[in-house]
Amino acid sequence: MAREQFQTLSEPMYYILLALVQECCGVDIMACVKEISQGRVIVGPGTLYAMLPKFEGSGIIRKTRQEGRQKWYVITEKGRWMLEEEYTRLSRMMEDGRNILRG
Amino acid sequence: MKRKWVPVSFNYLQCDEMADWLGKMAGRGWNFRRFCFGFLFDACEPEEQVYDVQVFLKNTENDLAPTEDTLDFASYCEAAGWELVDSRGRFVVFRRIREDAVPILTPQERLETSFGAQKISAVTGFIVSLLILLISWGYILLLDFRLSHSAVNVFNPIFLAVGVMYFLLLLEQAFYLLYTYIWHKRKKQEIGQTGQLNCRIGRMGKILHRILLCAWTALVIWLAVFLISNLVQRHPSGWQSIHFGIAWLPLFAIYGVKFYNQLGRPTRETRQRRIILAGLFCLFAVWFFSMIQSVYGKEDDSLPKPIQEISPPIAVTDLIEIRDERDTESFSTFFRHNVLGTVIRYEIDCPTPGFEEALQAWEEEMNRPGRTWTDEELTEWENHPPVDEDGVFLEYELCKTPYRVVADFVWNRLVSSAKRTSEADAEGIRDVTVEWNADQAIYLEAGNAEGGLYFVRYILPAQEHESEKTAILVIGFKQGITETLNQTQIATFREKLGL
Numbered sequence: 001m002a003r004e005q006f007q008t009l010s011e012p013m014y015y016i017l018l019a020l021v022q023e024c025c026g027v028d029i030m031a032c033v034k035e036i037s038q039g040r041v042i043v044g045p046g047t048l049y050a051m052l053p054k055f056e057g058s059g060i061i062r063k064t065r066q067e068g069r070q071k072w073y074v075i076t077e078k079g080r081w082m083l084e085e086e087y088t089r090l091s092r093m094m095e096d097g098r099n100i101l102r103g
Numbered sequence: 104m105k106r107k108w109v110p111v112s113f114n115y116l117q118c119d120e121m122a123d124w125l126g127k128m129a130g131r132g133w134n135f136r137r138f139c140f141g142f143l144f145d146a147c148e149p150e151e152q153v154y155d156v157q158v159f160l161k162n163t164e165n166d167l168a169p170t171e172d173t174l175d176f177a178s179y180c181e182a183a184g185w186e187l188v189d190s191r192g193r194f195v196v197f198r199r200i201r202e203d204a205v206p207i208l209t210p211q212e213r214l215e216t217s218f219g220a221q222k223i224s225a226v227t228g229f230i231v232s233l234l235i236l237l238i239s240w241g242y243i244l245l246l247d248f249r250l251s252h253s254a255v256n257v258f259n260p261i262f263l264a265v266g267v268m269y270f271l272l273l274l275e276q277a278f279y280l281l282y283t284y285i286w287h288k289r290k291k292q293e294i295g296q297t298g299q300l301n302c303r304i305g306r307m308g309k310i311l312h313r314i315l316l317c318a319w320t321a322l323v324i325w326l327a328v329f330l331i332s333n334l335v336q337r338h339p340s341g342w343q344s345i346h347f348g349i350a351w352l353p354l355f356a357i358y359g360v361k362f363y364n365q366l367g368r369p370t371r372e373t374r375q376r377r378i379i380l381a382g383l384f385c386l387f388a389v390w391f392f393s394m395i396q397s398v399y400g401k402e403d404d405s406l407p408k409p410i411q412e413i414s415p416p417i418a419v420t421d422l423i424e425i426r427d428e429r430d431t432e433s434f435s436t437f438f439r440h441n442v443l444g445t446v447i448r449y450e451i452d453c454p455t456p457g458f459e460e461a462l463q464a465w466e467e468e469m470n471r472p473g474r475t476w477t478d479e480e481l482t483e484w485e486n487h488p489p490v491d492e493d494g495v496f497l498e499y500e501l502c503k504t505p506y507r508v509v510a511d512f513v514w515n516r517l518v519s520s521a522k523r524t525s526e527a528d529a530e531g532i533r534d535v536t537v538e539w540n541a542d543q544a545i546y547l548e549a550g551n552a553e554g555g556l557y558f559v560r561y562i563l564p565a566q567e568h569e570s571e572k573t574a575i576l577v578i579g580f581k582q583g584i585t586e587t588l589n590q591t592q593i594a595t596f597r598e599k600l601g602l
Contacts, residue, residue, distance in 0.1 A: 027182035045179035046208035
């Protein structure tokens with residue numbers, strides 16, 4: 001199952017999935033991630049190239065169309081569920097951190 | 104346009120070194136164009152260029168040009184500010200086209216791809232070297248003695264030289280593989296400490312890499328020179344050279360095809376088709392040379408002429424009396440000499456007068472045009488060839504070596520192989536040390552009433568200009584001579600061979 005392989009999403013994985021909430025061309029994902037993270041997170045093309053087939057193979061994203069070498073992807077329901085789970089986990093972490101650090 | 108070819112080699116642990124070097128070449132006015140048995144450059148205005156060399160694991164060593172997967176990968180990199188220049192094997196070279204180009208891979212990812220590719224290359228090289236060594240030495244150590252009851256190949260200089268070379272190559276491959284793992288561990292620590300990867304190898308890695316390149320190149324060149332020079336000079340080991348030529352023909356053919364591929368850079372499918380055709384060509388060539396050798400290569404011309412013309416020290420007439428008119432001078436001689444010692448072998452055939460004609464007539468009848476055979480008739484004919492009941496066939500071989508360990512090895516292999524192939528039971532194996540007054544001597548009955556085998560070993564004392572040596576004499580006779588040698592015959596052997 002996809003959840004076992006991507007038990008915890010790394011930062012690049014998280015932002016790639018965020019970028020694919022809307023249909024996006026593979027090569028444009030890097031720019032989307034940079035924009036979403038306001039320049040804080042940079043995903044390299046090699047990292048992205050390796051990650052997209054893994055996501056697709058796990059059913060987290062799906063290819064919507066292809067024109068020549070350009071492929072468009074969008075997140076699936078399964079992927080969205082994973083993203084929500086990760087968001088919830090990170091939110092709890094942030095909440096716990098706030099309780100401790102901010103009193 | 105002016106071009107420059109630089110035959111430099113890098114391995115997968117040297118990506119940053121390659122990138123820096125390409126940048127320096129650009130600064131000197133040479134723009135990297137493509138791979139071609141090294142690097143091909145176009146002349147340009149000196150300019151600062153930044154290169155990035157990646158290892159793409161989806162490719163294989165045989166991909167000589169960008170594949171579809173490489174081009175897909177390159178499309179992502181182009182969006183990130185990197186332009187694909189060329190790829191070969193698992194190397195993919197990019198040139199920066201935007202100042203704000205994003206790094207293609209993280210340091211950890213780069214480490215794993217470089218290490219992964221280099222590990223595959225090193226393990227493959229190690230396995231290939233090991234297989235070659237096992238096949239070449241396995242033949243000599245295991246099979247050869249059983250087939251020929253002869254130590255001829257142990258003292259063959261070519262076998263020894265090639266065997267030692269294979270062993271050294273294997274050793275070097277092993278060191279290289281070990282170095283690859285050590286490099287990976289060190290670089291992992293480097294990333295942990297600095298967050299960066301410097302994809303280069305140290306001095307030891309460069310030494311190993313260069314030794315490897317030189318060793319493989321030297322091996323191929325040496326074999327080519329040896330083969331060609333022997334054929335051109337009509338050296339007596341001409342047929343032996345052809346045998347080695349045949350053995351190495353597949354390697355030359357494959358490298359020839361690889362060279363041709365480097366120029367044309369075909370697709371993976373075309374390249375595989377060419378390799379298959381080269382393999383089929385090699386099979387045809389082996390068959391062709393075998394046909395030629397079977398027709399023309401009856402005599403062994405492996406000796407220098409003077410040795411070929413000298414009669415064997417012991418002839419058949421030294422052992423028995425031949426009363427009829429027959430050729431008692433028909434013999435073949437084999438001589439080998441290397442650092443381990445020398446071996447000289449004589450094979451003497453004395454057929455009964457008229458037997459060879461009878462044998463030829465028998466073969467001609469079997470192959471007579473127009474003659475039709477049923478399966479039963481043909482089988483019956485083949486199973487009853489003429490038998491030379493009065494023929495005499497003698498062979499003997501004398502090895503000499505100054506090394507006790509070599510003598511022990513040859514002795515043990517000869518005797519154990521003969522025991523395995525002979526049908527002699529325990530009663531057919533006799534210790535004849537006293538009869539020969541030797542260090543060790545064994546007589547073995549051969550199977551199928553084919554005479555016997557003697558294995559005799561002497562320690563020859565040191566002389567004025569020679570160290571102490573061990574001599575091993577192997578005598579085999581198929582028929583015509585009594586099953587065992589009498590004292591007079593033994594004395595003849597000892598006297599004439601200096602034992």
